[in-house]
Amino acid sequence: MTPPRLARRIVAWLSPPDMRDPLVDDLDEAFRARAADVGPARARWWYRRQAVTGLWALLILRVRRRTTPAAHHHHETMHMTGNGAFDTLLQDFRFAMRALRSRPGFAAIAVLSLALGIGANTAVFSVVHAVLIRPLPYPEPDRLLFIAPPGPIGAVNLPQFDFLRRHARSFASVGGRNGWSDVSLITGNESSWIKAMPITTDFFKTLGVPPALGREFEAAESSPGGPRVLILTDALWRRAFHADGSVVGRTATLGDTAYTVVGVLPPALWLPESADAFYPLRPTGREMDKGLNTEMIARLAPGVSRRQADAEMTALSEAYRREGGEDDFRGLTIQSLQEDLVGDIRTNLLLLFGAVGMLLVIACSNLASLLLARAAAREREIAVRLALGASTGRLLRQFAVENGILSVIGTAAGVVVAYWTLDAFLALMPVRVPLAEPIRVDVAALGFAVAAGLGTGLTFSVVPLVTSVRRDAHETLRAGGRAHAGSRRSQRARSMLVVAEVALSVSLLVGAALLGQSLYRLHQEPLGFAPGGALTFWTPSEGERRHEGPGRWNFESAVAERLRAIPGVTAVAGANVLPLTNQMNFPTERVGHPDEAIGGMEIRFVTPEYFDVLGIPVKQGRAFTSRDTAATPAVILVNETVARRWWKGDSPLGDRIVIGRFRGKPIGATGEAPREVVGVIANTKSVALKAAPRPTVYIPSAQAPWMTGGTTWVVRGDLARNLGDEVRRAIAAIDPRQRVERIRTLDQIVAATTADSRFDAWLSGVFAALALVLTAIGIYGLLAFSVARRTSEIGTRIALGASRGRVMLLVVRQGLGLTAIGLVLGLACAWWLSRSLAALLFGVSATDPVSFVGVALLLLTVAILASGLPARRAARVDPLVALRTE
Amino acid sequence: MAQTLSQLEVLALLALARLGDDAYGVTVREEIATVTGRDVSMAAVYAALDRLERIGLARPWRSEPRPERGGRARRHFAITAVGRTALRTERAIMMRMWQGVTLSDEGRRR
Numbered sequence: 001m002t003p004p005r006l007a008r009r010i011v012a013w014l015s016p017p018d019m020r021d022p023l024v025d026d027l028d029e030a031f032r033a034r035a036a037d038v039g040p041a042r043a044r045w046w047y048r049r050q051a052v053t054g055l056w057a058l059l060i061l062r063v064r065r066r067t068t069p070a071a072h073h074h075h076e077t078m079h080m081t082g083n084g085a086f087d088t089l090l091q092d093f094r095f096a097m098r099a100l101r102s103r104p105g106f107a108a109i110a111v112l113s114l115a116l117g118i119g120a121n122t123a124v125f126s127v128v129h130a131v132l133i134r135p136l137p138y139p140e141p142d143r144l145l146f147i148a149p150p151g152p153i154g155a156v157n158l159p160q161f162d163f164l165r166r167h168a169r170s171f172a173s174v175g176g177r178n179g180w181s182d183v184s185l186i187t188g189n190e191s192s193w194i195k196a197m198p199i200t201t202d203f204f205k206t207l208g209v210p211p212a213l214g215r216e217f218e219a220a221e222s223s224p225g226g227p228r229v230l231i232l233t234d235a236l237w238r239r240a241f242h243a244d245g246s247v248v249g250r251t252a253t254l255g256d257t258a259y260t261v262v263g264v265l266p267p268a269l270w271l272p273e274s275a276d277a278f279y280p281l282r283p284t285g286r287e288m289d290k291g292l293n294t295e296m297i298a299r300l301a302p303g304v305s306r307r308q309a310d311a312e313m314t315a316l317s318e319a320y321r322r323e324g325g326e327d328d329f330r331g332l333t334i335q336s337l338q339e340d341l342v343g344d345i346r347t348n349l350l351l352l353f354g355a356v357g358m359l360l361v362i363a364c365s366n367l368a369s370l371l372l373a374r375a376a377a378r379e380r381e382i383a384v385r386l387a388l389g390a391s392t393g394r395l396l397r398q399f400a401v402e403n404g405i406l407s408v409i410g411t412a413a414g415v416v417v418a419y420w421t422l423d424a425f426l427a428l429m430p431v432r433v434p435l436a437e438p439i440r441v442d443v444a445a446l447g448f449a450v451a452a453g454l455g456t457g458l459t460f461s462v463v464p465l466v467t468s469v470r471r472d473a474h475e476t477l478r479a480g481g482r483a484h485a486g487s488r489r490s491q492r493a494r495s496m497l498v499v500a501e502v503a504l505s506v507s508l509l510v511g512a513a514l515l516g517q518s519l520y521r522l523h524q525e526p527l528g529f530a531p532g533g534a535l536t537f538w539t540p541s542e543g544e545r546r547h548e549g550p551g552r553w554n555f556e557s558a559v560a561e562r563l564r565a566i567p568g569v570t571a572v573a574g575a576n577v578l579p580l581t582n583q584m585n586f587p588t589e590r591v592g593h594p595d596e597a598i599g600g601m602e603i604r605f606v607t608p609e610y611f612d613v614l615g616i617p618v619k620q621g622r623a624f625t626s627r628d629t630a631a632t633p634a635v636i637l638v639n640e641t642v643a644r645r646w647w648k649g650d651s652p653l654g655d656r657i658v659i660g661r662f663r664g665k666p667i668g669a670t671g672e673a674p675r676e677v678v679g680v681i682a683n684t685k686s687v688a689l690k691a692a693p694r695p696t697v698y699i700p701s702a703q704a705p706w707m708t709g710g711t712t713w714v715v716r717g718d719l720a721r722n723l724g725d726e727v728r729r730a731i732a733a734i735d736p737r738q739r740v741e742r743i744r745t746l747d748q749i750v751a752a753t754t755a756d757s758r759f760d761a762w763l764s765g766v767f768a769a770l771a772l773v774l775t776a777i778g779i780y781g782l783l784a785f786s787v788a789r790r791t792s793e794i795g796t797r798i799a800l801g802a803s804r805g806r807v808m809l810l811v812v813r814q815g816l817g818l819t820a821i822g823l824v825l826g827l828a829c830a831w832w833l834s835r836s837l838a839a840l841l842f843g844v845s846a847t848d849p850v851s852f853v854g855v856a857l858l859l860l861t862v863a864i865l866a867s868g869l870p871a872r873r874a875a876r877v878d879p880l881v882a883l884r885t886e
Numbered sequence: 887m888a889q890t891l892s893q894l895e896v897l898a899l900l901a902l903a904r905l906g907d908d909a910y911g912v913t914v915r916e917e918i919a920t921v922t923g924r925d926v927s928m929a930a931v932y933a934a935l936d937r938l939e940r941i942g943l944a945r946p947w948r949s950e951p952r953p954e955r956g957g958r959a960r961r962h963f964a965i966t967a968v969g970r971t972a973l974r975t976e977r978a979i980m981m982r983m984w985q986g987v988t989l990s991d992e993g994r995r996r
Contacts, residue, residue, distance in 0.1 A: 011929065014929075015929075015932075019932055019936070021958055022910075022911060022932075022958075022960065022961035023911065023928060023929065023932050025955045025958060025960070026910065026911030026912045026915075026928060026960075027911075027928050028955075029912050029954070029955075030912045030915070030916075030928065033912075049927075050927050050928055050929070053927040053929075053930070054927035054928060054929025054930060055929075057927060057929040057930035057932070057933040058929045058932075058933065060933060061929075061932070061933040061936055064937070065936075
């Protein structure tokens, strides 16, 4: 018949030491009486309930005890006024709430400033943390490297890969992979489309993630003619093999080839741009091995530093060149894998982070300025209370509580704003960064924001109070609300804060103006084709759907015919690659001029209607017709860039071009013979909106037997109808297993190319607008306060004959003076900072005078408006009333 | 400004007045539970007594050592003079507040 031990221990643990024994003894005693009365089981139950329901009472008791001086112990005196600290705190809280409610405008602005600053910062920092800081989900991720030639290509060729694998000593292992392709996977009698990716041996070993079942590829499997083997992802293993534990050794058919499964990857493995299955990447021994198609990763060997690896890479690049590397070999460099994955978005994110950081500083300055003003306004109250005997500590605590409440509410609102902003931010973010984990509002970011918010609130509530409390109360009381040394100091601090706000706003506004102008210029860029009212989609040609030579042309004719039969469709054209979507290039030279070969000639094969449907004008000669077939002489069209480069002002018509030759040497196995130029086509944007049109040649689709990869279609017609579904039905009628992918309008394609500029421009615009609003509030607040303080001075001036206009000017001049200083500082700062924006700008210089002057004018206007209201109030001061308050 | 007392504190103070020398944790809790029909926790009673002690309305004293408690004393409480005054005030407040109050459903409940 003993009390429940855990419950007893909880009570004992929570009780204050002096109360522990009596309380537990009393409980035990009551328990024994109860047990005799109703039985031990129910008594034990009662005891447990006692422990649970008593928790709260004990907690409250302990808090109260801790905050109450133990002065009244065992005294029979009654201290009706001697409150404990806990009660005082409650009282402070109530008082603070009353004070805040009495000035809702002040509270609202303070909370709003904090909420916007903290919210936007937390959101952006969450993205920065997830993308730039969070380590990759592999063992020792900082030792993972990415090896590529300098520049945007980001891939090596197989001879380079092999050379490094054989000679590099800095790496524990190296691995590589090529891009995935769609293949059909046949298991038993089921078939599905999967993504299959060729990888080298040691790819997963380099990442540090061995297969969960089976093994990685062996050297023999990665050499020509070796066994055909396959590694599955966990997801595919579950989907297509029903998580069969004995899958290793089984056969699966990929496309039309049988593969043996040798491994299954662990479930948690994350790979950027991953595939469903992996097969060995093998050299073919042909020219195409020299294509820069392999992404190469490496893991630093133990004890080797990045610097040593860099040095070895420089030496090996030199050795490779000596051993007869490619003519255009530019060496290889090392980057951390994370840096490579993050890529270009790094600049954008860091700039945004900088911008949003400025916003936070502005918000905090605003809050600080508000708090300073409030403290100054309460100097009299403080002095009176000190004179009446309130303790300094008590006053400080009370104001700290008041501003603490503001900070807490502002911070809480900021957290809400952060969640909303992050959602909007992610929806807008154009670049899909490969991330192992989704971006969430992150604890570190929240901690940062909360610290910033609370720190500002508390610092600027306590510091001015300390100074005003220290000052002789008599002085303040005698001054009777007029300006004196202390409040002048506070006013000067606030002026400096406003100057800083203006300067930061100017920097943000200049950045936003530059990015906005870039976006505008981008939209003004001539596309060279008419994007409106056209639907596009892609019919991949793969596996048994691979149409080559005449088969492809037959397929394309059939599709074009079916599409044209859809009601509402006015025209149809096909091409291998549409403008602004992709690239497809091959070396090409003008017959007889091997020195002028163009390595990256964009090759387009198009159906005869292509130029009509896209609205691309023919500048010279003719376009293709349905009479250009495999049976007629091989023809080619060039764009203006090619015409200018090869023929300068002359007519290219009748001259000849050969695809697949570079400086006299054949490249690839195209089997192309020279083609006769029959026309010149107007330039269109090719790869990117920001880049000039690339040299491009066009071949009739009917004459391109060596081209594979599928056809992209452009259908002009009534987009309001559900054209996409009708297109799918039309294609299915020809071949039910032909896939139809990437259905979108030409307008969407164009919009996608400006997405990142839009993102930058909009976000910086929003931040700049917020900064401007906060700054306007800051200027207004400062002047309104100053006018209120100087009421009697202004009244005296008016009484002595100053005109209302002069009084207004007095106030506005104060506002403009500060603005001007901030403006000069801000423009200088923007001039210096805008260089970092240069990479994101298009068609506008980083020191564009229009943007700088425009921002200056905008800010002056806002400053005049923000000063206007207080100025009017000053002008309306009634001298009689003003002087009576004296 | 008079110290306000919570209801439980008033009840505990009344229990001290009723129990006299017998007032300690167990009996105070029992008294409140039997009279009001509310099963309050021992800890809450202790918290109430603690506050009463701190503001001078109650005074603790120790009993003789008790063998069933392993030789430890009970912690008794007694109401102080100030406590009595406070109870009078509480009663007066209540009486004043109740004056002229008729609850419309009181007849029905009987």
